[in-house]
Amino acid sequence: MPTALRVHHLAVVVDDMDRALSFWRDALGLELAGIRDVPEQASQVAFLPAGEAEIELVRPTSGDSGVARYLAKRGPGMHHICMSVDDLSGTLERLAAQGVRLINPEPMASADGRRYAFVHPESTGGVLLELYQA
Amino acid sequence: MPTALRVHHLAVVVDDMDRALSFWRDALGLELAGIRDVPEQASQVAFLPAGEAEIELVRPTSGDSGVARYLAKRGPGMHHICMSVDDLSGTLERLAAQGVRLINPEPMASADGRRYAFVHPESTGGVLLELYQA
Numbered sequence: 001m002p003t004a005l006r007v008h009h010l011a012v013v014v015d016d017m018d019r020a021l022s023f024w025r026d027a028l029g030l031e032l033a034g035i036r037d038v039p040e041q042a043s044q045v046a047f048l049p050a051g052e053a054e055i056e057l058v059r060p061t062s063g064d065s066g067v068a069r070y071l072a073k074r075g076p077g078m079h080h081i082c083m084s085v086d087d088l089s090g091t092l093e094r095l096a097a098q099g100v101r102l103i104n105p106e107p108m109a110s111a112d113g114r115r116y117a118f119v120h121p122e123s124t125g126g127v128l129l130e131l132y133q134a
Numbered sequence: 135m136p137t138a139l140r141v142h143h144l145a146v147v148v149d150d151m152d153r154a155l156s157f158w159r160d161a162l163g164l165e166l167a168g169i170r171d172v173p174e175q176a177s178q179v180a181f182l183p184a185g186e187a188e189i190e191l192v193r194p195t196s197g198d199s200g201v202a203r204y205l206a207k208r209g210p211g212m213h214h215i216c217m218s219v220d221d222l223s224g225t226l227e228r229l230a231a232q233g234v235r236l237i238n239p240e241p242m243a244s245a246d247g248r249r250y251a252f253v254h255p256e257s258t259g260g261v262l263l264e265l266y267q268a
Contacts, residue, residue, distance in 0.1 A: 005163060006185025007141060010215060012259050020259040027232045027257075028217075028225075029139060050217065051140025052186050057259065077260030078212040081144060083162075083184065091162075098161045123161075125146050125154040125191065126211030 004134035008084040009054040011130075013071050017044060017059045020076075024048055024055055040111050043067050080118070082130035088115055091131060095119065107133065138268035142218040143188040145264075147205050151178060151193045154210075158182055158189055174245050177201050214252070216264035222249050225265060229253065241267065 014020040017035075025032045030048040038045050042065035046057040058079060060068035070079060085091045088107050096102055104117035115133040148154040151169075159166045164182040172179050176199035180191040192213060194202035204213060219225045222241050230236055238251035249267040 007144065007187040007189075010141065010144070012261055014259040022232075023234060023258050027229050027234050053141040055141075075260055077255065078215070081212070095161050098156075100157060100161050121211065124157050125148040125150075126209055127146055 004084050004086040006084055007053045008082040008130075008132050008134075009056050010081055011056045011058050011079040012077065013067055013079045014057050014059050014076050015071060017046060017057060020057045020059075021046060024057065030055060037061065038111075041065060041067060080128040080130050082116075082132050084132045084134040086134060088117060088131055088133040092117055095123075099123075138218050138220040140218055141187045142216040142264075142266050142268075143190050144215055145190045145192050145213040146211065147201055147213045148191050148193050148210050149205055151180060151191060154191045154193075155180060158191065164189060171195065172245075175199065175201060214262035214264050216250075216266050218266045218268040220268060222251060222265055222267040226251055229257075233257075 021032065024030050025048060030050055033047045033049050035044065035046040042060060042062040044059045044061055048055040058067055060071055062068060092102060092105060096105060100123040101120035102117065103120050107115040107117050109115055117131050119129040119131065121128050155166065158164050159182060164184055167181045167183050169180040176194060176196040178193045178195055182189040192201055194205055196202060226236060226239060230239060234257040235254035236251065237254050241249040241251050243249055251265050253263040253265065255262050
């Protein structure tokens with residue numbers, strides 16, 4: 001098994017950040033490591049480490065983003081799982097060769113340079129899965 | 135922050151275990167630590183460790199269980215997040231005192247003796263959350 005293959009974060013779409021933080025931070029006791037705007041995703045994201053993984057609370061900041069449409073259609077809740085991998089490009093090639101449906105067949109790069117790609121829920125058993133270059 | 139507060143497992147409801155394993159085990163490369171029937175949940179569960187957390191694939195084995203109804207209503211996908219806590223009873227008391235809606239106000243015990251309780255999605259931002267006594 002690739003050594004880096006582990007749960008990196010869980011993204012939860014919320015409509016009310018203060019209310020979500022009142023549970024995950026204030027009631028449950030997770031630490032809020034930071035909260036910041038992510039303009040390229042039209043979202044505000046709160047980062048709450050939980051062991052080696054992290055809970056990310058994602059609140060859309062405009063009505064026409066993918067996350068906003070998800071929230072409008074399905075309501076608040078789990079958006080995706082992210083797992084880190086050793087070799088993102090190699091993993092994507094291997095998955096494609098096995099017939100896995102990839103939303104991003106090639107790695108994408110976020111504004112801060114991290115590389116990621118999404119796997120379609122059709123191939124995972126209904127879970128939107130992000131793979132992240134460790 | 136309580137030291138044990140971390141992601142313990144992610145439960146994914148699937149309708150076809152072989153197809154789900156062909157992704158999570160064969161294509162992605164997770165190890166299948168075990169697969170077993172859980173009669174009290176009318177399910178078959180596959181356990182795939184991923185770092186300190188675990189992906190659990192849950193397939194209903196009868197049509198009238200909670201998991202089967204979930205699958206029929208929402209299709210395959212994320213069912214719940216489980217986080218481990220140091221002091222389950224104390225955590226439940228503290229959550230209740232802060233107005234959090236608990237599905238199990240007192241710890242439940244599984245057939246193998248582990249103690250757990252579920253928090254209602256209404257209080258978490260739409261996520262069904264299991265808390266597990268570490």
